Amino acid sequence: MRVLQRVKASAPYMIVLAAGAFLYYKADHFDFAHAPGRIGPDAWPKLILALMIAVAMWGVVTAFFAKEASQSSPPVEAEEAALLVHPPEVYPWFVWFGVAATLAFLFLLPILGFFIASVIYVAIFTYIARYRNPVGVLALSLLLPLVFMILFMRIVYVALPIGIAPFDTASLALMSMIGVH
């Protein structure tokens, strides 16, 4: 295996190692009143972090010095079954588009209100999830938020965000339409 591949294989463990070291430093600086002869609130996190750091170090070493993958392959049936449950990732960018759309939705939710923000979000998310029937996308993006409003505002009595002016007007009109006062 080339050096770059070895570094790539051990990178996740290095990140865990760095995070572990940083959190251990933070745990060492918890602000509390020490009681003599008693363990403090840092003891348990430090125990866990010590274990995590040790395991991550072991992971770095084993991933970096791992031998080339052997030619012997696992049984075909097991390999096929694993692929059926977890197909390989082929569109990594779609994942990050989906994450970005979700973060934008959370940001816009208190401003636009649940209905308007959800209509936009569902349309975009369904498109990112590769459902491209325009009529279907439109119908789903209008119906799904409405169903959720009825379900959560009328049945579960959850006060979903209505947004700020002027968007709250649409939310309030819709709420009175479905009988939520």
Added chain:
Amino acid sequence: MGILHSLMIGFSHVFMPFDLFVLLIGLTIGMAVSIMPGLGLVMGVVLALPFTYKMAIEPSIILLTAIYFAGTYGGCFTAILYRIPGEPMDVPLLWDGYSMSRRGQPAKALGWALFAALIGGLVSSAVMVALAAPLSAIALKFDSPDYFAAAFFGLSTVVSLAGKSMVKSLISLCVGLLVATVGVDSIYGADRFTFGVPILRDGVQLVEVLVGMYGLGEVFTRLGQDVRISTGSESNLNVGTQFPSLRELLQIKITLFRSTVLGTLLGIVPGAGATITSFISYGVEKQYGRRKKMLGSGLPEGIVAPQIGSTASVAGHMIPLLTLGIPGSGATAVILAAFLLHGVQPGPMLLTDPASRVLVYTIFASMFASVIGMCVLGFFWIRVVVRVLMIPQGILSAIVVMFCLVGAFANRNNMSDVWMIVIFGILGYVFEKFKFPISPMVLGAILGPIGESSFMRSMIASNNDWTTFFVAPIRGVLMAGAIAALLYPLLRAAYSAVRGGGRPSAQDGGTTALG
């Protein structure tokens, strides 16, 4: 009051119209989510949780338990007929169930699976009812070191059983345990890992971890995958179910017995979810079965063993929850959350208080009703439920993601919870991408608070003497079991190396999840 009398009172509650309606809804949801790849029974239970906020406690727990039970059975239909495992636990059914179906006996294969689910569910539920009172009596004698030993045992078994890489399992577990430490410490009042963010002072809610890691994380992962579900011809939807004859049942009586015992016992162990139980049951059959060499060619034993194992594990999981208050799986963690939301703390005291005793036996009765109900539904209605497969993945993803986000908001009417869920969703995707198992992380977050509080109390009471965790029978046995569970994978690897390196077996091929 005798067990049977209490159970009859429980049945009278279950058969009240609303509870029965909730049970049927739960069974249908459980089957639907287990059929659809990308959903799953834990997600089903998680997504149903917000709807229990306004219910009484009995229907709430009945709903979630029914989803849990049915979730272990519904997936067999698509695994056997279409070679689509709705859940990782259904993978062993592909080898013999789908083979039998391809040999022209799909109705027979479905009959075996239905019978296995029925036997596994009923026997393990009966065992649970019988064990609940004695185990509660033992649990009443538990003190802090015993609770720590029980939590440590659960954590060690999930590490040894979850996934192929012990290093990744241990890191995943540590992340879960660390997540549980975030917030203000209950003994000293110290801020831990809050980084000045006010919402982190309340700690991380378990529901946020579960919905994020299992729900949103799975949806994000699916966005990157080319998931195409082909159900082939429509004719498969019209296949009936053919029960095995008495003679055929007697031929596999050892398998029936072995898998039921294994499923129930493994279910009691915190961390050993339905998937692990299903794979182990199949693996044991492959190793010790009468026709082990023919397994994989469409034998009933290959259907019965994993199906019994996964269904029987559900009742097993309820034992530590109801007797100790320790949830052993993702689904039981959600059920624990439902208990706590209704102001009831599961544990040994449940059976001593007459009012909560009725609740416990109502749950027991609902488990019997769930098993029978899911089999009846499976026989008559599964052809309707299985049509969820025809929903395009894009639509399904949008529905699930909305349930996750709105469900999280509904918990406390708080946007911070929704942000936390998205963070855990991204973490879940990263875990999947780098092949870190999720189940140890989730179990770490579940058992972490129990482990820490009992550890701290024990250490303070014993003046920091760590031998306190080994010096009494219960904790000594549990700690020894935990150490054995941790050493087992290492010893197995060493044994394989000495023997010349064994190829991974079929039962190692699946992934694990806390079912």
